Amino acid sequence: DTEVTQTPKHLVMGMTNKKSLKCEQHMGHRAMYWYKQKAKKPPELMFVYSYEKLSINESVPSRFSPECPNSSLLNLHLHALQPEDSALYLCASSQGGSSYNEQFFGPGTRLTVL
Amino acid sequence: AQSVTQLGSHVSVSEGALVLLRCNYSSSVPPYLFWYVQYPNQGLQLLLKYTSAATLVKGINGFEAEFKKSETSFHLTKPSAHMSDAAEYFCAVMSSSASKIIFGSGTRLSIRP
Numbered sequence: 001d002t003e004v005t006q007t008p009k010h011l012v013m014g015m016t017n018k019k020s021l022k023c024e025q026h027m028g029h030r031a032m033y034w035y036k037q038k039a040k041k042p043p044e045l046m047f048v049y050s051y052e053k054l055s056i057n058e059s060v061p062s063r064f065s066p067e068c069p070n071s072s073l074l075n076l077h078l079h080a081l082q083p084e085d086s087a088l089y090l091c092a093s094s095q096g097g098s099s100y101n102e103q104f105f106g107p108g109t110r111l112t113v114l
Numbered sequence: 115a116q117s118v119t120q121l122g123s124h125v126s127v128s129e130g131a132l133v134l135l136r137c138n139y140s141s142s143v144p145p146y147l148f149w150y151v152q153y154p155n156q157g158l159q160l161l162l163k164y165t166s167a168a169t170l171v172k173g174i175n176g177f178e179a180e181f182k183k184s185e186t187s188f189h190l191t192k193p194s195a196h197m198s199d200a201a202e203y204f205c206a207v208m209s210s211s212a213s214k215i216i217f218g219s220g221t222r223l224s225i226r227p
Binding site: 004006033040041042043045048050055056090092100102103104105106107108110 | 146148150155156157158159160163165202204208212213214215217218219220222
């Protein structure tokens with residue numbers, strides 16, 4: 001299995017809602033990532049988990065809360081989002097550690113905040 | 115610090131013509147470079163990667179890229195464009211700590227019939 005899966009594919013939420021994005025991989029990768037991508041822009045790194053520990057937080061607002069329950073799963077909990085948070089949220093994974101390996105991306109969750 | 119610059123936010127070529135997408139890098143250490151493709155409403159897919167094994171790297175879908183240290187370039191080429199190549203292309207470099215990938219601003223490739 002060389003796939004990163006993300007659910008849901010689309011999500012519409014109000015500013016007072018709480019929702020979660022889910023990401024899963026079964027490639028034995030030990031590093032997982034969350035990116036935010038606005039239209040016509042490159043992905044912006046939000047969080048990196050390495051061996052299930054948060055290793056990078058790119059100064060993301062606290063209304064985004066990541067969680068890594070185990071080495072195969074990565075969640076992004078959303079609360080009190082703003083309309084400007086509407087974007088494509090991409091999950092990725094890589095072998096991790098100090099290896100210079102490419103990241104494998106999921107198809108993304110298209111988030112709309114009303 | 116590592117960075118990449120993609121020259122041209124939009125490139126348009128005719129079907130069957132040569133595709134050339136430009137990428138220049140800046141790195142204080144030998145770089146690990148990537149080209150990713152993103153089709154509309156999809157995630158990113160790796161086209162090819164350079165990890166110092168060979169300067170000419172062949173990737174999927176007929177694409178290749180040549181690493182030129184003297185020019186600090188890693189341009190992406192394909193001899194004959196196909197309509198299905200229309201997409202956004204991102205050049206990227208691995209950070210020196212290997213903790214993250216740094217993306218260029220992207221080049222949108224359009225194919226004219």
